Amino acid sequence: MQNIKSIMVPLAGPFIFLTVYFSNLDLTQKQQCFLAIFSFVVYNWLIAKIPLFATGLMGVSLSVVLGVKDATTALSSFAHPIIFIFLAGFLFAKALRNIGLDKRISLFIISRKQVSKSFDRLLFCLLALCAFFSMWVSNTATTAMMLPIMLGVLNSVGVKDKITQSYMLLGLAYSASVGGLATPVGSPPNIIAIGMLEQLAGIKITFLEWTLFGMPLSLFFLLIIYFFIKRKVPKEVRSIDLTKLFSETKEKKGLNSNELWLMAMFSALLIAWFTPGLLKSAFGDVMPIFHTIQKRMNPGAVGVLLASLLFVFPLKSKTKLLETDDLRDIDWGSLILFGSGLSLGKMLFDTGLANIAGNFLVAQIAGTGVFLFLLLLCLFTVFSTELASNTASANILIPIVIASSTSLGLGPAAAAIAVALSCSLAFMLPVATPPNAIVYGSGKVEISTMMRFGLVLNFVCGTSLALVFYFIKYAL
Numbered sequence: 001m002q003n004i005k006s007i008m009v010p011l012a013g014p015f016i017f018l019t020v021y022f023s024n025l026d027l028t029q030k031q032q033c034f035l036a037i038f039s040f041v042v043y044n045w046l047i048a049k050i051p052l053f054a055t056g057l058m059g060v061s062l063s064v065v066l067g068v069k070d071a072t073t074a075l076s077s078f079a080h081p082i083i084f085i086f087l088a089g090f091l092f093a094k095a096l097r098n099i100g101l102d103k104r105i106s107l108f109i110i111s112r113k114q115v116s117k118s119f120d121r122l123l124f125c126l127l128a129l130c131a132f133f134s135m136w137v138s139n140t141a142t143t144a145m146m147l148p149i150m151l152g153v154l155n156s157v158g159v160k161d162k163i164t165q166s167y168m169l170l171g172l173a174y175s176a177s178v179g180g181l182a183t184p185v186g187s188p189p190n191i192i193a194i195g196m197l198e199q200l201a202g203i204k205i206t207f208l209e210w211t212l213f214g215m216p217l218s219l220f221f222l223l224i225i226y227f228f229i230k231r232k233v234p235k236e237v238r239s240i241d242l243t244k245l246f247s248e249t250k251e252k253k254g255l256n257s258n259e260l261w262l263m264a265m266f267s268a269l270l271i272a273w274f275t276p277g278l279l280k281s282a283f284g285d286v287m288p289i290f291h292t293i294q295k296r297m298n299p300g301a302v303g304v305l306l307a308s309l310l311f312v313f314p315l316k317s318k319t320k321l322l323e324t325d326d327l328r329d330i331d332w333g334s335l336i337l338f339g340s341g342l343s344l345g346k347m348l349f350d351t352g353l354a355n356i357a358g359n360f361l362v363a364q365i366a367g368t369g370v371f372l373f374l375l376l377l378c379l380f381t382v383f384s385t386e387l388a389s390n391t392a393s394a395n396i397l398i399p400i401v402i403a404s405s406t407s408l409g410l411g412p413a414a415a416a417i418a419v420a421l422s423c424s425l426a427f428m429l430p431v432a433t434p435p436n437a438i439v440y441g442s443g444k445v446e447i448s449t450m451m452r453f454g455l456v457l458n459f460v461c462g463t464s465l466a467l468v469f470y471f472i473k474y475a476l
Helices: 002-021 029-046 052-065 071-079 081-099 101-110 119-134 139-157 162-179 188-201 207-232 247-251 257-283 288-296 299-311 324-329 332-350 353-365 370-385 390-408 412-422 434-441 447-472
Strands: none
Touching: 002 029, 029 052, 029 332, 029 353, 029 390, 052 071, 052 332, 052 390, 071 332, 081 101, 081 139, 081 188, 081 257, 081 299, 081 324, 081 332, 101 119, 101 139, 101 257, 119 139, 119 162, 119 207, 139 162, 139 434, 162 207, 162 434, 162 447, 188 207, 188 332, 188 390, 188 412, 207 257, 207 412, 207 447, 257 288, 257 299, 332 353, 332 390, 353 370, 353 390, 370 390, 370 412, 370 447, 390 412, 412 447, 434 447
16 A cells, blocks of 8 residues: 555656646646646645655746746746855854854853743743744754753753653744744745745845844744743742753853854854845935945845855864865755745746736635735645645745735735745644654654644734734735
8 A cells, every 4th residue: 555655646746737737727828837837846845755846946947848938037046146145044054053153152141140040031041042043043953953952951950741841842843933033044935935025026125124023023922932831831840950961161161263253254244134224224225325235235145255255264274164065964955945936936927827826816705804814824824834844835825925915905025924924833743844843853742742732822823923914014
């Protein structure tokens, strides 16, 4: 039976493609051809076990071969500046892990007397640290780094109760997910939304603009997670001996040259990414010089420029912050997936299929009102991401909601960002996100606890997000 399934699942993709391609649909030839390609891609993204980036490449290349788009146009999305923002983030994250600066900062902060005075403070600090690192480093790497620290805390506290352990570790995973809401590089759907809004709706969102909006939301969801977990921790868990756990911190007194170089370059990166948004907020396009600076300080170009210097510094040391071999550990598959998603999303829009899907969506929910539409949109995205990757969900849904949003009295930016953020709020299943899978793989998380807690958070966070966008829909 298993052998039959392993054969049928991959074959179903081509079958779906041929069925749609040769069906008698009321579409133009290009529309029907791309619908067949997109159906094939969506099936493989959601069901088949083909790597996501490979499926994306198939979709883009088939679109060229079958005449939907010319090669130059179809492949141009792989060089979109958004891709290079994420590449810069990946390179800096790798350098951070190479020298252990991320773990050192974590241990330094949570070993402070002000933090370790009470269990509640320590819990919040652990969750906040996880969220903070997820703003800049992948949530997968962040969770992997923070997991042993959290396990060490649990051992120091002497927590043996499996339910309490489950909630503590789930808090770690969920904090990593919501931390990614805060910045464009925090989570792949954020970058996808920014790229598609620029390509499909002509709306440009700066790094600062996203952060000013995403940071408060990230903090809000972090507080929800914290208070939920705090209620589940027994009252007797209050005294903690941190001496043994944080001895590593006390052994290192000063920062070495590599750590200083990396901190300086990372600070320069943040300044470069935030400056265009600050100038836009302060001066707009009033003075030509500020417009020129905004244009030339493209976050993708500046990010890659500074990231390339990681292979150069420190000058006097034979060991650099990054070596050529480190490129093997960069998640190139994700970068390819982002590019293919942008390309397929643009073709979905250019062929008119996004408008057709959008009009169908509008017809189905006509008269329900903006809030109900937002609520259904957020919850549908959240629960669909439980079974599909957040990147796949974003690539599929964002072009459609951009096309349909105006007819529903909602701006394209509000609809696209609502979907992007909802893609990071799937808390119920181990397969929903890498952080969920990591903490579940520790063997200390009960699946029943994850499902119950995650289900509640899915509804609470999804509904809260819909309310936020309902009240600010005219501001985006």
